[in-house]
Amino acid sequence: MFKFPVNKSVLGLVLGGVLMTSAAYAGDEMKYGFGVKPSDKEIAGWDIDIRPDGQGLPAGSGSYEDGEALYAEHCAACHGDFADGGGGRYPPLVGGTPNELAQSVRPGQPHKTIGSYWPYASTVFDYIKRAMPFGNAQSLTDDEVYAITGFLLAENDLHDSDEPMDAEALKAVVMPNVDGFVDDPRPDVKNPHCMKDCFKSVEITSKATLGVTPTGEEALR
């Protein structure tokens, strides 16, 4: 699924002969022995990450109705009643299509939301569980995160609101922009090291905008 990007820095590592294979770290015996072996329970308390293949998804499930109510209670104050960002500065969570990411279709600004931009549904569960609600992170139960994830995906027409959201249902979601990403092709520009007569003419195309740069106390807010 994932092709390793061959960019300059990675190539440098490989060609430099320092490519680390697992064999370089074959040790079964520890040399220093510092630290302790964490218990499964200790690891489980912190091991909250979810991968696109579903690794890490906990047991549990949540309904659309629960998700709607939980969203209203924990999320709407910032992201808006309709999860459209509420017209404020918080990110919108619904709307848009990958099509609207192209400049020709939607000049101004790409319309980036979970539905239009995020390549994997697993990331929605992962991020809500680790970071939201903003200011009270890691406070929701797994059932609650499933319910809210299901609600947001349904609002983006990516999940059937009659079906509960759980690990299997989440793994089945194919995000519209899953093929919207390419690996890093840099260096993608080559500026010749020209020293003399590099241009015939040079014109100023833009100047710093007045009024956007904060001054005084403004810059400490």
Added chain:
Amino acid sequence: MGKNIMDKLKTKSRAVMAQAERESALLEPTRRSFLRGSVATMGAAATLGATGGAAFAAGNPENLPPNVPEWSKMLGDRVTAEPYGIPSQYEKNVHRRTVPWLTPTAESSISFTPIQDLHGIITPNGLHFERHHGGFPHIPKEDFRLIVHGMVKNERMFTLQDLMRFPQVSRIHFVECPANSGAEWRGAQMDKLQFTHGMVSCCEWTGVKVSTLMEELGVKPGAKWVLAEGADAAGMSRSIPIEKIGDDCILAYAQNGEMLRPEQGYPLRLIVPGFEGNMNVKWIRRLEFGDMPWHHREETSKYTDTLSNGKSRRFTWSMDTKSVITSPCPEYPMLGKGYHQIRGLAWSGAGKIKGVDISVDGGKNWMPARLEGMVLDKALTRFVFDWDWNGQEVLLQSRAYDETGYVQPTIDQLRAVRGTWSIYHNNSIHTWLVKKSGEVQNVQVSGK
């Protein structure tokens, strides 16, 4: 007798301090309106741009030759008057600044390093730029744990003390937020150097190499990626390829000789040399080895680069070669015709800076600058250029190239490939318009 002198001294220094405070409060608005309003009094305007304000320009005659100032007669402060030393009270204007409208909250926000005020290549600890996604926590060192698990033979949990027992390394590296200069993609925007380029800093980082832990714990065959995760309220998480983490990455507990500042990840952060700042996970609590990337929010929704056709680049880790002139700049305009040493910073995520060129005609012709001081791998590097300014309007630029042969591109070249929807990785040649008045303005140019 001693007590009398001390009392007198204290009253005196309180008065001086109060005066300095009044001046520094006035400094910023004064500088702006002064520069806009006045062209004729160039000399005074330019001096005002420097740190001391009006007092700096004139000075207090009582303290100037042939008079002997108070501080030459009376004892100064005792030792440990400041147990942890602080900058001079006359440098109060040198501090981090933010742009409130850039982000939704002040906890998930950015502050910029005042690179216009700094010298050499090391960023003082209190001035390192900040980028937090959920505010910065204050973690007691005894309550810190790092868990290393997943595809390793020995899963392990470390205290800070455990980690400090491992063999130690110290390296000087820059950290740059990939959104540095991000506001300039569609055109010149900010009119201060601090805001166009201040999301880069450079420190000596001390800690244990991740490769030391990998050798100690044993990585299982098939492990290709590591998830680095922070203990902050954002739970910052990034996937890092094992080739990189096993090469030069450091779990750092110290910064410029002292333990990390809370804003910089106290008590432990990851340093991923030359890669985008966001991957240098602060307050790190977990390293999980795995066989595929996690595609978390900060490597899908954010820190990806959308092209004009709507496709986006992902895993754009390396910070490309970049440079900027720090003197003159909008904050510190030209002081008059004649000699001016152009100074600036250059850096590359791919290795060492090989050289920097200067143009005074917007990129038509270039002259080599001199690298000054230490030239280190993936570190800020100083360049200088001895310049004789004829007082005419010029378009001043610097262009860095690194040891891989990569040459810093123009904004036109970047836009031709990437369009203008990117936020990240703008490493284009930067242009200062130096006006006849000596004022310096951020502009963009196009050459044909």
